[in-house]
Amino acid sequence: KNEVEQSPQNLTAQEGEFITINCSYSVGISALHWLQQHPGGGIVSLFMLSSGKKKHGRLIATINIQEKHSSLHITASHPRDSAVYICAARSGTASKLTFGTGTRLQVTL
Amino acid sequence: DAGITQSPRHKVTETGTPVTLRCHQTENHRYMYWYRQDPGHGLRLIHYSYGVKDTDKGEVSDGYSVSRSKTEDFLLTLESATSSQTSVYFCAISGHDTGELFFGEGSRLTVL
Numbered sequence: 001k002n003e004v005e006q007s008p009q010n011l012t013a014q015e016g017e018f019i020t021i022n023c024s025y026s027v028g029i030s031a032l033h034w035l036q037q038h039p040g041g042g043i044v045s046l047f048m049l050s051s052g053k054k055k056h057g058r059l060i061a062t063i064n065i066q067e068k069h070s071s072l073h074i075t076a077s078h079p080r081d082s083a084v085y086i087c088a089a090r091s092g093t094a095s096k097l098t099f100g101t102g103t104r105l106q107v108t109l
Numbered sequence: 110d111a112g113i114t115q116s117p118r119h120k121v122t123e124t125g126t127p128v129t130l131r132c133h134q135t136e137n138h139r140y141m142y143w144y145r146q147d148p149g150h151g152l153r154l155i156h157y158s159y160g161v162k163d164t165d166k167g168e169v170s171d172g173y174s175v176s177r178s179k180t181e182d183f184l185l186t187l188e189s190a191t192s193s194q195t196s197v198y199f200c201a202i203s204g205h206d207t208g209e210l211f212f213g214e215g216s217r218l219t220v221l
Contacts, residue, residue: 031208043199043212086151090208097142097210101151
């Protein structure tokens with residue numbers, strides 16, 4: 001069992017919909033990252049969270065340390081949001097990361 | 110954008126040949142990582158470094174070695190490439206203080 005689990009694995013939405021991607025982890029963490037990877041593209045860090053909530057444009061990330069759970073929300077989704085979203089838990093003295101397997105999001109017109 | 114570059118970006122090689130991938134950063138970050146990304150597995154840590162000449166193994170280190178003789182360069186070497194090492198390899202860097210994470214563009218390696 002992976003120490004970091006994401007759901008759903010695949011998600012299709014229509015433009016304008018509100019989207020939620022979930023991440024649960026079983027390890028103790030110092031921070032949690034949300035990453036975005038477009039098809040054939042590189043990986044970009046969207047958020048780093050250790051508590052509470054962060055917002056950037058239409059993206060919102062939340063984390064509940066007690067429940068070991070984080071969510072990534074996309075408001076007013078757009079086709080350019082189509083990508084794989086990956087959560088990664090940071091832990092240990094060398095800041096090692098454990099990754100979820102990703103959520104593939106497709107937003108259609 | 111963070112200054113992190115990988116080379117080569119694409120490489121095709123034959124089984125049994127040595128391969129070295131280079132990760133170069135201009136951010137002076139302490140931590141550097143090599144990951145491989147395969148369908149169904151997500152990103153898996155091969156090796157990481159927490160300083161010059163300080164490296165350690167990750168979860169899939171067999172068949173790989175690394176070196177970091179300068180802060181800015183982290184080399185990943187496949188001593189004798191195998192087909193199972195066909196993958197996309199990503200380098201990442203992270204600051205000690207901020208914890209921010211930056212990835213290179215990826216290196217696609219095909220071992221025939």
